[in-house]
Amino acid sequence: MEGPSGGLVRMSGTHAAGGFWTRYVFSRDHKVIGIQYILTAMAMGLVGGALAAWIRVQLAWPGSAGISPEQYPSLVTMHGTLMIFFVVSLALVSGLGNIIIPLQVGARDMAYPFLNMLSFWTVLPACPLMLASFFVPGGAAAAGWTAYPPLSALKGAIPGSGWGQSLWLLAMALFIASFTMGGLNFVATIFNLRARGLTMMRLPLACWTYLVSSILGLLSFPALTAAAIMLLLDRHAGTSFFVPSGVVIAGQVQAHQGGTPLLFQHLFWFLGHPEVYVLVLPALGIAFDVIAAFSRRPPHGYRITVWSLIVVAVLGMVVWGHHMFTSGMNPYLGKYFSVVTLLITLPFAAIGVNLVASLWRARLRWTPAMLWALGLISAVGTGGLGGVYLGNATADLHFHDSYFVVGHFHFMIGMVTLFGTFAGIFYWFPKLTGRLMNERLGRLHFWLTSLPMFALFFLMHLQGLRGMMRRYYEFSQDYVAPVLWLQPVLTVLAFVVFASQALFLINFFRSPFRGESAGPNPWNATTLEWTTPSPAPHGNWPDETPSAWRGPYEYSRNGNESDFELQSAPAAPGVLPSKR
Template sequence: MAYVAIADRDHELEHHDPTTFITKYIWSQDHKVIAIQYSITALFVGFVALVLSGMMRLQLGFPDSFSFITPVSYYQFITMHGMIMVIFLLTALFLGGFGNYLIPLMIGSRDMVFPYMNMVSFWVYLVSVIVLLSSFFVPGGPTGAGWTLYPPQAILPGTPGTDWGIILMLVSLALFIVAFTMGGLNYVTTILQARTRGMTMMRLPLSLWGIFMATILGLLAFPALFVSAVMMTLDKAIGTSFFMPAVISMGEQLDHAGGSPILFQHLFWFFGHPEVYIVALPGFGLVSDLLSTHARKSIFGYRMMVWAILAIGGLSFVVWAHHMYVSGMNPYFGFFFATTTLIIAVPTAIKVYNWVLTLWQGDIHLTVPMLFAIGFIFTFTHGGLTGIFLGNVVVDLPLSDTYFVVAHFHMVMGVSPIMVVFGAIYHWYPKITGRMFNETLGKWHFWLTFFGTYAIYLPMHYLGFLGVPRRYFSMGDTEFMPESAFVLNQSITISALFVGVVQLLFLYNIIVSLKKGKEAGPNPWKATTLEWQTPDTPPKHGNWGHELPVVYRWAYDYSVPGYHDDFIPQNVPPNPDIPAHDDGTHHS
């Protein structure tokens, strides 16, 4: 079947043409509505996780000052914070939110190829979030096993939430994976099969390359989490011994015997490391488009950027055990995983150089999205470099259980993706809502968040070098920790609370601008990609009116010499008045 026929299947769209309030906004099969549903749910649950981190910081900065933070609740906060941020916020927002909104619009399609499955994907995701949050209200509360849920402690008495919390966590993860798989199959198939005429793979904006590769990684890696969740549920619920060794718990010999906790770690990190890239690759893609658009310059080395995404995707499956150096392993394995970890830094570094070279001599507009995009380059480079430290076995061993690791993964996987999330929301907000946000508030939001997060995480590296252990509820009186470490902890806590409160600026801005923002017009950033060329803003159901757009060029025709505008949308036909690009001066 020819591809044009698929992209032009107008009649199929009529099947889910919304006619009532419920089909338009609740049981909607429109990818844009589903994207917004995904995003709002993810942001809501992300705010819950942000509050949890604030509570943890209160305890760490001012130990034993707050009666509502006990050792038990501290571990519950830490676990839920980690799991929510990584899975239920970032994965869901990048792929369920941005993926859903941008894929059909950027490829010139009317919707996803399986709209019904897309709708079900969101509702299953919502159920998984409800199941997860319900664990706050069950006897024993949520699990406090840490987001990695290592057995045997995750399911043994003594760890918080071993009554119901851990079961709800595992069920919630399994549901999330089902939801993600339904969404992911949609994203992959839509990008492959529903592109409009002229939209070759190599004319896709990098946002979609990132989302595409991340989805493939998710589809192949999430099963590892599913496998470990199922096996751990069985260990907990009916007493099998997949992961559980012989254990004496509370003076009693348990029925488990012979299981391997290391097996769990392998399965978990076989998912866990690709997960880093499931979050990072969409961020890489989105930030590439933000930088190019707001620097009015074509992305530097488009093909190299695509190849780097492919290389990172492939390599991300062979580095997982660098999370397990402290679990002990054959030194040759350690050598292997350290080497692969360092190799993956090469395509990643290529991307960073290309972003910087895209900015080089660009006509940089310091808009709010651009500020966040540049902020991302800083925080990502920072977090990436400390990753190279930790990828080496001999450096990792002493640092692994300290705040150095907390600082590293928050810079690389917390702050950087969130920079992209904010940048991307500000960037596409005018298209999604038809209104502009308040630029001044946006800039305040950026600068306070950017410096605030540095005030949190930069000192944590020093705490790590001092040997301050992570995961501890309270440090107590320890000789190796100087007084300054405690003062630093207070300063970090104040910064963290400050940054948390600053996010209200963002919430206020996007809510108030819905009504009070000035009309954005169809293409306020003068961007080239197809979503900015829709006949309506916000795009209506079916996106394109009667005719699908036809694509003639790539997504990065900015500042083409001789053309009257400094951008040429992808659907503008070649024009003899525009000089060809083969002069080697501009686009080579």
């Protein structure tokens, strides 16, 4: 029996033996590409993390970090851009998604292996391009990761708005092209290459979240692409999409006329808000899979979770304006965006409750992956409740652009996504390398990262309540004085978080050689990726691809001898898997 994916992939010639270059560099194997993404994200993460640490030194001890007020907005902008697009997007979505999806759906590779390779090689040059902007006249882009014009459109408005902003836009264009190709591949793979019997309602939740996240990305990124092109034209071709008439920079009346900065904000957040779910949902999916495996029971409310994901995605597309409550858009829109934004709490809370309820009557196994998944529950709960404050237009009059916002989004797209990424890497590492990561180092890394991160970003909420604004080089306002003593404390916490990543790096790079060797199914898990040897060979299964005969989480079914049943285990002799 030949799985539907087998023929396709073989035809494309992905698995010809090949030499070093075709195997490890210009590889079309989804697992190698996944690792390439993760290594790239790690390198960018070191830069992004170092920028954060550097920024924190300035905030704790103003003037001592060697940062000038001109440079500070550049550092903030680049920290945000690198972390969101080049670390979390690449590691969690492009990287782990590449690794997980074909294995979990029982396919030999992605639907379009060449496109997959192209995606990686499109985003790779974007990294040096983005980093190079530190070394051009005027320095790196400085208009924030949101790149609001006119600051980002007019060269004289801020030093980073010269060459730096142009490089930023070009690097982002490459990133978007890569991410779009990747998303198309994910969607095509999940829809078309599922194993026989793997119905949509038998799909592991990790795959579901990648599917929803990819569709969201495909629908929303074009808006940013359009905005980026229009901004480039405003900067270099004399158009005025985003710049109105009569703007005076350094005493000079600018030639632009007729545009409006609000248009850019709408286009940006039309992507920007769905992007949050693009990043957060896969982390939740990974947590569901990891928690199921290490609590030895199926997740609570599989169907409710799936439908909630879909509702989150649909609502997530029509709430972008909650980033613009104070922007000057019509106040009536503030009401609409507030009410609809808060509707998202319903499906989102359902997902959160299902995560918690999955632990009920469980028998836990304390692997590092499980620790990260449990930590994720705390982070997504706390961050999610913070969202209830910010989706509220009235409360946002106080919170907008304050450290409350900074703390909130670091909970969601900092902690939740990173916790999910770490859980995923620990969990699927044996499938890639054939060896386990070190548990003792993993636990130490968990405690030294999660607790300081929680304290760091939680305390930022309180600084925001006191009225501390984000993107400030230093604080001399009287009213924030009572919470300024926290600044050095937060900086020390940030340094602990940054330094403890060394434990992860050591573990990650040592374990492929020194780690305990793992069998095909070290966690006694149920989904299809655990039916092939570890490391999984090119083409994923040495002979036939598996078929799915049952749901993804058959743990501890009463009356069974073992406490798990692989998805590929036939139900009864002679019964065929139901049609795909």
